[in-house]
Amino acid sequence: MMSAATIAGRVRAGELDPVSVTRGALKRLEERDPNIHAYLDADADAALERAEQVAEDAARGDDPGRLAGVPISLKDNIAVKGRALTAGSRILQDYHAPYHSTVVRRLLAEGAVLLGRTNLDEFAMGSSTENSAYAATTNPWDERRVPGGSSGGSAAAVAAGIVPVALGSDTGGSIRQPAALCGVTGFKPTYGSVSRHGLVAFGSSLEQIGPLAAHAEDAALVYDVIAGHDPLDPTTTPAERPSAYKTSASVEGLRVAVPEELLDETVEPRVLERVAAAIDLLGDAGAITKVVPKGRLAHVRLAVPAYYLISACEASSNLARYDGMRFGPRLEQDDLLGTYQRTRGSLFGTEVKRRILLGTFALSAGHHDAWYRKALEVRRLIADEFRALLQEFDLIAGPTSPSGAFPLGEKEDEPWAMYQCDALTAPACLAGLPSISLPCGLAKKGPYKGFPVGLQLMGRAHEDHRVLAAARAFEALRGEPERCALYGNEVAS
Ligand code: GLN
Numbered sequence: 001m002m003s004a005a006t007i008a009g010r011v012r013a014g015e016l017d018p019v020s021v022t023r024g025a026l027k028r029l030e031e032r033d034p035n036i037h038a039y040l041d042a043d044a045d046a047a048l049e050r051a052e053q054v055a056e057d058a059a060r061g062d063d064p065g066r067l068a069g070v071p072i073s074l075k076d077n078i079a080v081k082g083r084a085l086t087a088g089s090r091i092l093q094d095y096h097a098p099y100h101s102t103v104v105r106r107l108l109a110e111g112a113v114l115l116g117r118t119n120l121d122e123f124a125m126g127s128s129t130e131n132s133a134y135a136a137t138t139n140p141w142d143e144r145r146v147p148g149g150s151s152g153g154s155a156a157a158v159a160a161g162i163v164p165v166a167l168g169s170d171t172g173g174s175i176r177q178p179a180a181l182c183g184v185t186g187f188k189p190t191y192g193s194v195s196r197h198g199l200v201a202f203g204s205s206l207e208q209i210g211p212l213a214a215h216a217e218d219a220a221l222v223y224d225v226i227a228g229h230d231p232l233d234p235t236t237t238p239a240e241r242p243s244a245y246k247t248s249a250s251v252e253g254l255r256v257a258v259p260e261e262l263l264d265e266t267v268e269p270r271v272l273e274r275v276a277a278a279i280d281l282l283g284d285a286g287a288i289t290k291v292v293p294k295g296r297l298a299h300v301r302l303a304v305p306a307y308y309l310i311s312a313c314e315a316s317s318n319l320a321r322y323d324g325m326r327f328g329p330r331l332e333q334d335d336l337l338g339t340y341q342r343t344r345g346s347l348f349g350t351e352v353k354r355r356i357l358l359g360t361f362a363l364s365a366g367h368h369d370a371w372y373r374k375a376l377e378v379r380r381l382i383a384d385e386f387r388a389l390l391q392e393f394d395l396i397a398g399p400t401s402p403s404g405a406f407p408l409g410e411k412e413d414e415p416w417a418m419y420q421c422d423a424l425t426a427p428a429c430l431a432g433l434p435s436i437s438l439p440c441g442l443a444k445k446g447p448y449k450g451f452p453v454g455l456q457l458m459g460r461a462h463e464d465h466r467v468l469a470a471a472r473a474f475e476a477l478r479g480e481p482e483r484c485a486l487y488g489n490e491v492a493s
Pocket of ligand 1: 124125126127149150169170171172173174175202311421422
């Protein structure tokens, strides 16, 4: 597929009509989405109207921007004014966003064409996109497998070659893990670099919005556009950010740690095999890679319990606002308490209720110190261990996910097994570090034979440009990736 950078370059040069680009994306969506259910809605008319507007701007001689005419899909927990915003939940059915999220304003200012709302696990809670109240998205590599989650719709839309870029959100792995399972690139920025104004909140101390893309350079381009201080999100930092797109793509001389804790026996051996080959490739290109013996990341094995406690506590507070009064449908009963109970009891899904119960319990008087505070202490230990390692090394490398794309339904009745999907991605969220997943080939044998494997690279806080530059260098080394294998390399128009 033509990259976003190429589309924008050609639209800006007057060589490519954004309307034909959008029509191409809509045609692919129409052909492919009935099998994968990546989209909740295409918003086709709005997309075409917008593409016409970009075309008019370009014809008038105005610069239409760095994403001129690029079709971009958004996870349905990111607000677009006037458009439905469900977060994959019945409790927000028919709710329409009253304002644009900051990322949307930034994308539109650079000429992007918003195309569709992509499916997700309800309130971004899950690792397979099976928790959506509306549909289960499937993996474009094999429709009997999951695409990962919770940004599974965005990952599948890119992997199916419908759009070159989609946005997702990552609280514990929800951009990177589906990117890994679908064979695309997914980037979670440093905590505080991208505004969450207009993102449906789940775990506010953890999450970031970021791009999923077919090409690493597009992840860099979109990151440059969406990152930056925003007075509407006080967690965003005013720091100067070097352009990730312009930073030269190289790994020459970079010190890359490969901690043994990230390669342990819980990771599928055929996944490890691909990741080891990818790390060798980085070494061949001049990176100084070093296996770091067990001990430096001693607490990383506690990342899953710490993450699930902290994120559930934050979710129990963030989701308290959905009571049928201000957002979404209300299931009226005789008294107010009854209305609350009926609305929340019927319209939240099982996984969301599980998290609200867990979080409410862990925050309650008498249990707070034993659970929530303990989890915060573990989080601090994990963050300190990563920070210390990143004083000696520029990057940390390892697998993104312990598994490849697993069959639909495999972990449905086993929440704890599903939670283990986050073992390798939750640490970067707990520590606030930038982290990317890059496709690094297909598993050669075993349960994920023929399915994509993701290489994860983590960097120092606020060195997103360095992580993205290494990603672009890796992509060039790896050669034409096996991504989008189903649909070949057709152009976007
Ligand atoms: N799988 C994790 C969860 O269910 C991560 C979700 C996310 O990053 N939004 O909480």
